[in-house]
Amino acid sequence: MNSSVKIALIGSGALALELLEMFGRERFVAAYCDPQFVAAARIDLPLHTSLSALAQVATHYVLALADAADRTRLEQALQSAGMQPAPALILPSAVLSPSATIGAGSVIGHGVQIGSRCRVGQHNFVMHHTVMGHDSCTGDHVVLCPGVFVSGYVTLENAVTVQANAALAKGITIGEAALIAQGASCFRSVPAGMQAIGNPARIIPPASQAPIWEIS
Known part of the structure; x- marks a missing residue:
C-alpha cells in the first residue's frame, strides 16, 4: 500500500x-x-x-x-x-470479477466471491465466505455477515445489515437501513427500515436503538 x-x-x-x-x-x-x-x-x-x-x-x-x-x-x-x-481492504483469498467495483473504505473478507458487474458501495463489510451474484449492488455502510448468499440482480440500499447465513433471492430490493436476520431466506423485497426474519422470511417492524457513540 x-x-x-x-x-x-x-x-x-x-x-x-x-x-x-x-x-x-x-x-x-x-x-x-x-x-x-x-x-x-x-x-x-x-x-x-x-x-x-x-x-x-x-x-x-x-x-x-x-x-x-x-x-x-x-x-x-x-x-x-x-x-x-481508505482504499478498499481486500484479502487475497477473495475472488472478484474483473468487472466488479469496490468502494473506498470497504472490507472484503476470506473466501468472498463477487460476481460480474457487481457494485459494492463505500464503507461496506463483506465478511467471510459471502457470495454476491452477478449484477447485484450495495449502497454505502452495508454489512454482509459471514456466509450470506446474494443472488443476481439484488439491490441493497444504504445501511442495510444482512446477518450470517441469510439468503436473498434474485431481483429483490432491500430498502435503506433494513435488517435481514440470521439464517433468513428472503424471496421478496423488504421496505426501508424493516426487518425480515425466518424461512421464508416475514417482515416485521424494527426494534428502536439509540446511538451509543459520542463524537469528540
Whole structure:
C-alpha cells in the first residue's frame, strides 16, 4: 500500500480486533475510541479519543463499527477533520470479477466471491465466505455477515445489515437501513427500515436503538 496512506481504525471492539487479525497491525497507524469505552479497549494500537488528534497521525480511515447510524455520523466527522476513506481492504483469498467495483473504505473478507458487474458501495463489510451474484449492488455502510448468499440482480440500499447465513433471492430490493436476520431466506423485497426474519422470511417492524457513540 502507498506509504502516504496512513490508516486509522475507527473502533476498538470485536470488529476492530478482527480487522487487525485479517490485515495485520502494520496496516494501521492508530485507532479511535469513544472516551466512555477506553477502559474496555483491548486493541494493540495507539488509541485516540479526539478526532483532531487522530488527524495528526492518520490520513485515511476504516470504520470498524457495526452500527450503521454510528458509522454515518462518524464518517461525516472524520471527513470534517480532514481524513478520507481508505482504499478498499481486500484479502487475497477473495475472488472478484474483473468487472466488479469496490468502494473506498470497504472490507472484503476470506473466501468472498463477487460476481460480474457487481457494485459494492463505500464503507461496506463483506465478511467471510459471502457470495454476491452477478449484477447485484450495495449502497454505502452495508454489512454482509459471514456466509450470506446474494443472488443476481439484488439491490441493497444504504445501511442495510444482512446477518450470517441469510439468503436473498434474485431481483429483490432491500430498502435503506433494513435488517435481514440470521439464517433468513428472503424471496421478496423488504421496505426501508424493516426487518425480515425466518424461512421464508416475514417482515416485521424494527426494534428502536439509540446511538451509543459520542463524537469528540
